[in-house]
Amino acid sequence: MAGGRPTLPQACVERLAGCDLIVHAGDLMTGDALDAIEAIGPPVAAVLGNMDGPELQRRLPAELLLELEGGVRLGVLHDAGPRTGRLERMRLRFPGAHAVVFGHSHMPLHEQAAGFQIFNPGSPTARRRAPTHSMGLAHVDARAITFELVAL
Numbered sequence: 002m003a004g005g006r007p008t009l010p011q012a013c014v015e016r017l018a019g020c021d022l023i024v025h026a027g028d029l030m031t032g033d034a035l036d037a038i039e040a041i042g043p044p045v046a047a048v049l050g051n052m053d054g055p056e057l058q059r060r061l062p063a064e065l066l067l068e069l070e071g072g073v074r075l076g077v078l079h080d081a082g083p084r085t086g087r088l089e090r091m092r093l094r095f096p097g098a099h100a101v102v103f104g105h106s107h108m109p110l111h112e113q114a115a116g117f118q119i120f121n122p123g124s125p126t127a128r129r130r131a132p133t134h135s136m137g138l139a140h141v142d143a144r145a146i147t148f149e150l151v152a153l
Contacts, residue, residue, distance in 0.1 A: 009038075010153045013125040013136050017041050024067070024139070026104030026121075027079030032056040050079040050104060066095060071144045076101035081119065092117050100146050102137070109135050109150050120148040 009017075017023050020043045027050025029035045035057065039045050049061040064078040076095030081087050081103040091101040100118040108131050109123035122137025134153040139146055 008126070010125055010134065012153050014041060016136065016138065016151065017043065020138070022046060022067075022069075024075070024077055024102055026050070026077055026102050027061075028052045028104060028127075029057055029061075030054065032060065035060065046077065048077050048079055066098060069146070070141045073100075073141050073144060073146045074098045075139070075146065078103055080105040081121075088112050088114055088117070088119050091119050100139075100148070102139075107131055109137075111148055111150065118146070118148065122148075122150065125153050 018041050023038060023041065023043050023045045025038065025045065025047035027048050029047065029050065030052050031054065035047060046065055046067055047061055048065055049057060049063050064076065067075045067077065069075055074097055076098040081091055095101055100120060102120050104121060106121060107124040107127055107129040108121060110121040112119050120137060123131050123135035125134050125136045128134045136151050136153060138149040138151060140149065
């Protein structure tokens with residue numbers, strides 16, 4: 002912990018450093034935390050979380066629709082709402098997206114149906130009720146995106 006805030010595990014930082022893009026689904030909590038993630042190296046696409054303060058409210062959007070390699074479209078938001086109907090709700094909220102990444106619950110989740118996916122990578126710093134700290138990796142290839150949950 003640095004300054005009372007959890008720091009990213011080294012295994013997480015090492016994986017992030019080798020990525021083309023870092024996607025964060027909110028609850029960074031401080032601008033310093035966002036700055037630390039940006040300092041890892043790859044570009045960062047982050048959205049606002051419900052625990053994020055005024056500085057982040059000025060810096061981050063509520064949601065993103067990213068255009069990735071091969072025309073893959075990825076929606077990103079913090080809170081995808083209740084479990085019931087979540088996959089279809091995200092499909093409607095992000096029409097044309099291949100997948101949506103979200104956070105909020107800190108519970109890892111991967112669901113897919115009819116060519117659409119939702120993915121919650123959990124959290125590398127605040128596991129809450131999850132069995133372990135975790136992060137996710139997305140692999141984009143030939144107009145497809147696959148997700149990998151990584152236990153830390």
